[in-house]
Amino acid sequence: xxxxxxxxxxxxxxxxxxxxxxxxxxxxxxxxxxxxxxxxxxxxxxxxxxxxxxxxxxxxxxxxxxxxxxxxxxxxxxxxxxxxxxxxxxxxxxxxxxxxxxxxxxxxxxxxxxxxxxxxxxxx
Numbered sequence: 001x002x003x004x005x006x007x008x009x010x011x012x013x014x015x016x017x018x019x020x021x022x023x024x025x026x027x028x029x030x031x032x033x034x035x036x037x038x039x040x041x042x043x044x045x046x047x048x049x050x051x052x053x054x055x056x057x058x059x060x061x062x063x064x065x066x067x068x069x070x071x072x073x074x075x076x077x078x079x080x081x082x083x084x085x086x087x088x089x090x091x092x093x094x095x096x097x098x099x100x101x102x103x104x105x106x107x108x109x110x111x112x113x114x115x116x117x118x119x120x121x122x123x124x
Contacts, residue, residue, distance in 0.1 A: 057101055064093070 075081035095108045102110040
């Protein structure tokens with residue numbers, strides 16, 4: 001049984017099917033799980049076994065989002081939370097916040113320099 005398979009759950013008559021994170025890391029590499037991804041037009045991002053750093057930047061992002069925004073206040077509505085998260089990511093995180101993994105540049109500066117558009121940006 002795959003996670004999120006509504007035909008195998010107790011709530012199959014009223015639950016919306018959704019793809020959930022496998023509980024066991026071995027499920028990520030199973031053929032059945034990859035077939036499910038393919039059937040839904042998804043591509044799996046997975047490094048070789050034992051390479052735990054492949055997801056470090058993404059995990060750092062989620063930690064930063066939670067610590068610097070989400071846990072700082074309560075959110076009265078989902079719409080308010082979505083708007084605040086959008087502003088945090090698109091305005092602050094991508095354009096202003098410096099990232100150690102990018103040589104202490106913002107992602108926008110890093111991309112501009114990589115594409116040749118950031119020549120006017122002074123090196124830190």
